[in-house]
Amino acid sequence: MIPSYDSFDWFSSLIPALVVLIPLLAAVRVGFGRRAVFVVIGLYLLALVAPRLALLHLAFWVTTAIMQPIVAITGERRRGSWVLWAALTITLAPMVAWKLWPIDFVIDINVWGNLVFRNTSDLVEAIDFTAPIVAPIGLSFSAFRAADLLIKTNLGLVDRLTPGRVLGYGLFPPLLVVGPIASYDETRTTLEQHVSLTRERTLLGALQILSGLFKVFVIAYLLSWSTDIFDVFDDNSVWRIWGSLIAFTWFFYANFDGYSDLAIGAGRLLGADLRPNFDSPYTKTTPADFWNSWHISLTRFLRTNVFTAIVGRRPQRQYAATVVTMLLIGLWHSVTWASAVFGVYHAIFLLGHRAIGRRRPPSEAAAWRFLKPALVFGWFGLSLPLLQLDLSGAIDFYGAMIGI
Amino acid sequence: MQRTAHLLTERLGLFHTWGSFARVTGWVVVWCLVVSLIVSPTRPSVDDRQHLADVPASNVRYVGPTSVHDFSGFIAPDETGPNDERFTVAWIGGSEVKLTDVSLAGEVSNRIKSFGGKAVQIDGYTLVAPRPIDVLRAIDSALANNADAIVISINAVWMSDEWSMRSWSNLDVANLGTLWRWPRAWPWALALTSPAEVAWRVNRAAFGIVSSQHDLNDWALDIVDAVSIVQHPDQTAEPEEIDPRLPTDPTTFWLVQEYGPSVMDDTTQRVARMVDGLDTKSPVADSFNLRILEQAQAAGVPVFLYVAPFAPDAMASPTFAIAAQQVEAYWTRLASTNTSPIVEVEAATLTAEFAETAAFNDVVHQRDAGPFADVIAPRLCANWRTAHPTWECS
Numbered sequence: 001m002i003p004s005y006d007s008f009d010w011f012s013s014l015i016p017a018l019v020v021l022i023p024l025l026a027a028v029r030v031g032f033g034r035r036a037v038f039v040v041i042g043l044y045l046l047a048l049v050a051p052r053l054a055l056l057h058l059a060f061w062v063t064t065a066i067m068q069p070i071v072a073i074t075g076e077r078r079r080g081s082w083v084l085w086a087a088l089t090i091t092l093a094p095m096v097a098w099k100l101w102p103i104d105f106v107i108d109i110n111v112w113g114n115l116v117f118r119n120t121s122d123l124v125e126a127i128d129f130t131a132p133i134v135a136p137i138g139l140s141f142s143a144f145r146a147a148d149l150l151i152k153t154n155l156g157l158v159d160r161l162t163p164g165r166v167l168g169y170g171l172f173p174p175l176l177v178v179g180p181i182a183s184y185d186e187t188r189t190t191l192e193q194h195v196s197l198t199r200e201r202t203l204l205g206a207l208q209i210l211s212g213l214f215k216v217f218v219i220a221y222l223l224s225w226s227t228d229i230f231d232v233f234d235d236n237s238v239w240r241i242w243g244s245l246i247a248f249t250w251f252f253y254a255n256f257d258g259y260s261d262l263a264i265g266a267g268r269l270l271g272a273d274l275r276p277n278f279d280s281p282y283t284k285t286t287p288a289d290f291w292n293s294w295h296i297s298l299t300r301f302l303r304t305n306v307f308t309a310i311v312g313r314r315p316q317r318q319y320a321a322t323v324v325t326m327l328l329i330g331l332w333h334s335v336t337w338a339s340a341v342f343g344v345y346h347a348i349f350l351l352g353h354r355a356i357g358r359r360r361p362p363s364e365a366a367a368w369r370f371l372k373p374a375l376v377f378g379w380f381g382l383s384l385p386l387l388q389l390d391l392s393g394a395i396d397f398y399g400a401m402i403g404i
Numbered sequence: 405m406q407r408t409a410h411l412l413t414e415r416l417g418l419f420h421t422w423g424s425f426a427r428v429t430g431w432v433v434v435w436c437l438v439v440s441l442i443v444s445p446t447r448p449s450v451d452d453r454q455h456l457a458d459v460p461a462s463n464v465r466y467v468g469p470t471s472v473h474d475f476s477g478f479i480a481p482d483e484t485g486p487n488d489e490r491f492t493v494a495w496i497g498g499s500e501v502k503l504t505d506v507s508l509a510g511e512v513s514n515r516i517k518s519f520g521g522k523a524v525q526i527d528g529y530t531l532v533a534p535r536p537i538d539v540l541r542a543i544d545s546a547l548a549n550n551a552d553a554i555v556i557s558i559n560a561v562w563m564s565d566e567w568s569m570r571s572w573s574n575l576d577v578a579n580l581g582t583l584w585r586w587p588r589a590w591p592w593a594l595a596l597t598s599p600a601e602v603a604w605r606v607n608r609a610a611f612g613i614v615s616s617q618h619d620l621n622d623w624a625l626d627i628v629d630a631v632s633i634v635q636h637p638d639q640t641a642e643p644e645e646i647d648p649r650l651p652t653d654p655t656t657f658w659l660v661q662e663y664g665p666s667v668m669d670d671t672t673q674r675v676a677r678m679v680d681g682l683d684t685k686s687p688v689a690d691s692f693n694l695r696i697l698e699q700a701q702a703a704g705v706p707v708f709l710y711v712a713p714f715a716p717d718a719m720a721s722p723t724f725a726i727a728a729q730q731v732e733a734y735w736t737r738l739a740s741t742n743t744s745p746i747v748e749v750e751a752a753t754l755t756a757e758f759a760e761t762a763a764f765n766d767v768v769h770q771r772d773a774g775p776f777a778d779v780i781a782p783r784l785c786a787n788w789r790t791a792h793p794t795w796e797c798s
Contacts, residue, residue: 001645003652009600016603048598103650111661126688127595133650133657203409203419211405221624225632235637243633 002102005049005137008216010177011262013045015209017173018269022197025270029194035168038191038270042171050131051124052113057142061170064091064146065163071153072160084154088147095143098136099335106135140332141179142170144301149184151305158184165191174266178259180277180297182267190271201268208265215258223251230388233400241401249381253282256295281380285372286357287350290380302328323347333387338394342386349379440611458502459510459773463517464526466502467494467545487550491522493784494546496529496539497557500712500768508557508770511777512784519788520795527551533562536692537596541582543699553788554700556709559768560731563689564681586695658682672718675767679727693738701744708787710750711735713776715764719755724767728753746790754779 021041028034046054067087074083098105110133117125149169152158161184168191169184189195229236229244236244260277267274279293291299302325310321323344330343362368385397412418419425458464495501495509502509509526516524527549529542539556546554579597583589648665651657659667659674662682667674681689700707711731718724735751742749754776755762761775770776785797 001647001650001652012600012603013598016599020599047595103647107650107661110657114658122688123591123595127592129658130654133652133654199419199422199425200409202425203412204405207408207412208405211408222628222631225628225634228632228634228636232634232636236635240633240635247633 002106002135003133005135005177007178007259009049010045011212011259011266013048014173014266015262017041017045018266021173022269025190026194026197031192032164034194035164035191038168038173039164039171042173042176045173046171046176047124047127049137050110050113050134051117051128052110052131053134053137055113055116056109056136057138057171057176058167060094060139060142060146061167062163064149064170065161065166067091068149068153068166069160071150072158075154075156080154084150087150091146091150092143094136095140096335098139099331102135106133109136110134138177141175141177141181144181144298145175145183146170148181148301148305152184172267172270172272174263174270174272174274178256178263180260180263180274180295181301182272182274182297186274187267187272189273195271197269197271201271205265205268208261208268210265212258212261212263212265215254215261217258219254220251220258223247223254226251227388230385230393230397233397236400238401238403241397245381245384245401249377249384250282252384253278282377283373284376285362285369287346287353287376287379290376291346291350294380298329298332319351322350326350330386337391338386338389341391341394342383345383345386436611458505458507459514462507462510462513462526463524464495464507464509464513464528466528466530467549489522490525491519491552491788492550493524493526493553493555494529494542494549494551495526495555495557496534496542496546497555497712498530498534498559498562499532500559500770501557502528502530503769506770506773508773508777508780511773512781515777515781516785516797519785519797520792534559535562536689536696537579537582537592539696540692540699541579543696543703544582547703547705551705553705553784553791554703554707555784556696556700556707558709558711558735560679560711560728561675561768562678563693563731564679588691589695671766672721672724675718676721676724676727679724679731690738694741697738697742697747697749700747701742703747706746706748706787706791707744708748708750708784710780710783711753712768713753713755713758713762713770715767716755716759716762717764718767719753746787748783748787748790750783 021037024037025034028037043054043058046057067090071080071084071087074080094105114125114128117128149158149166153160169187172182172187172191175182175187195201226244226247229241229248233241257278264274264276275296277296279296281290281294284290284293306328307318307321307325310324311317326347327340327343329346330339330341333339333342385394388394389397409419413420418428458466495512497508500508507528509528509530513524513526518524527546529546531538534542543554543556579593580602583593646652648668649660651660651668655678656668659677663677667677696709700709714724714728719728732752735749739749739751757779758775763770763772763775765771781797788797789795
């Protein structure tokens with residue numbers, strides 16, 4: 001069993017820490033000082049979970065900070081793409097290892113992390129011994145943020161950065177646990193210079209945090225019972241399974257969007273303008289619109305770096321690109337057959353809907369305006385068992401939904 | 405979010421100036437205080453274990469701490485002021501002092517009804533697996549609650565380097581208060597106490613609604629249960645299979661890494677390993693245990709520290725006997741720094757003194773605390789008389 005972590009613990013420490021952080025940032029106006037504050041606070045909050053978790057993130061971002069200038073220098077040269085591929089391999093390897101061999105990976109990061117402290121600091125070693133055994137919390141988000149930085153550096157969209165800038169971006173506290181996969185440019189200003197905490201910024205940040213708390217503590221909390229259905233669907237009637245899956249589809253959204261709001265709101269109060277991660281996805285009327293409004297930072301990353309890269313100047317490749325992109329979205333959750341089916345399922349619907357749309361213009365009938373979001377909601381909700389169960393479990397679940 | 409901000413500022417006229425911000429915030433605080441008056445604060449809940457009946461006719465009250473989801477720390481008993489009619493004894497320890505209906509403190513209370521003509525009142529500061537830092541906190545609480553004497557059970561299992569800072573998040577917030585007088589421990593206070601815990605604590609003092617947080621959580625869980633349509637089977641679900649290489653409890657995890665999964669098969673061997681500690685040779689436990697001794701000496705009341713006895717069966721194991729000897733040697737060395745005549749450290753495990761009548765459930769938990777109470781009661785009286793030579797126990 002892989003150890004779990006409640007993301008709320010992160011924000012329940014980060015938000016009170018803002019009381020100290022915001023005045024500190026107001027006082028520290030030089031970029032170097034601001035970056036140091038972000039790095040120290042990010043590492044401190046990680047170390048409160050477990051010192052070895054802070055070490056893991058620090059090692060990851062130090063490696064990225066070493067590679068980024070190399071990618072920047074070689075970007076224009078002939079072998080630049082090879083350097084980029086090597087850097088991406090190094091960046092994504094820990095995440096891939098974690099997805100492929102979760103138990104071994106968890107054991108190794110805990111043992112190796114503690115071993116470092118055993119040979120360096122009595123204080124941290126003793127704290128580390130009694131800290132929880134941790135999974136690599138936030139590693140998937142960090143891996144994609146680092147990959148995004150390296151790709152943009154290779155393309156010349158980001159200049160060569162000092163190690164402090166890379167570490168400041170990597171360890172920016174609001175982004176460390178549940179994303180979003182924010183680009184470097186979303187944090188650049190606050191890493192470089194003083195950002196005034198205007199009334200508008202304060203209001204928007206506070207409202208976003210309140211919105212996140214409402215989604216997590218009211219909506220998601222009240223629907224949290226629905227997660228149980230995946231363990232006990234055998235003992236429930238068809239209508240209870242359907243009802244629970246509908247509730248879970250709302251829970252899944254409210255929980256994830258709520259935490260994104262907390263990160264974006266806290267980021268705004270710290271001077272970063274993080275882009276929204278959700279845009280009312282359950283009101284969308286097509287699969288394509290849905291995916292443009294769901295976990296936007298992930299889909300934007302994959303659209304830019306996978307879909308567009310595959311399609312290039314050959315439109316006929318868009319079908320394959322769609323399948324690969326959606327497959328990666330599925331596998332990003334976990335490397336299982338069920339997650340792969342999740343990706344293929346959504347790719348089929350995206351392509352199918354596009355094909356139908358080309359032959360027939362969308363209906364303007366009033367009934368459809370209400371029915372379409374419900375269909376999109378149902379279409380997405382039906383795929384969620386694939387992210388919660390292994391493939392045979394998901395098949396059994398679908399069987400139970402129709403009374404088999 | 406922009407639309408909401410626009411509504412608040414342009415339509416409702418709020419947040420136009422910083423003064424407006426302060427005004428709205430002020431009103432929110434006022435309303436929270438008003439709600440707090442309506443939702444009367446409930447007393448923080450004490451660990452369930454403490455509610456279980458004590459030994460009949462004993463004069464023990466359990467002081468805390470709270471259950472693990474409640475950040476209140478130790479809770480003072482109802483009446484803590486100086487009382488000339490009462491001799492209050494703070495008994496600090498773990499499950500070896502009070503476990504379900506077995507209570508060493510209760511057994512001793514029935515053996516010492518009064519001291520110097522005053523009724524003996526025992527306040528049990530017991531929790532599961534107390535860390536040295538929890539013991540320090542408990543000593544502070546006991547003195548703040550006017551304890552006339554202190555008894556500290558040293559559970560050797562949790563006193564080696566690797567386990568000595570075991571994390572009980574409900575008590576972590578107390579570390580700041582306990583450790584601030586000890587500059588060398590400031591990094592510990594910072595490392596063990598999260599901003600979240602401080603925030604809960606600060607708000608608890610101001611708002612009754614926050615101090616009722618634990619009960620409100622239960623209330624919210626009841627609501628979640630009420631709206632759930634998922635039916636759970638009557639029979640208990642099979643526990644999820646755990647990979648023997650990856651136990652998630654940190655103590656077990658490190659034992660398994662060091663000695664392999666088989667270390668969990670034999671309780672005596674496992675506890676012996678825990679008493680021994682892993683071979684990390686850091687001075688952390690030393691520093692905290694010395695601090696306990698310093699605090700005991702500064703308490704100004706009689707203090708009796710004793711190594712909690714081990715089961716005779718365990719002592720028959722050579723591995724365990726060696727570990728116990730090391731514990732004795734360790735506490736003997738520490739005790740040599742004690743200069744207070746009213747502080748006594750019993751470094752040797754007292755198992756041998758009641759081995760024939762001892763009844764243990766496992767290595768440290770007694771099934772019947774009576775035989776050990778017979779041994780320790782006179783020792784306590786002797787310790788208390790170091791401060792009150794003319795008083796007698798009865």
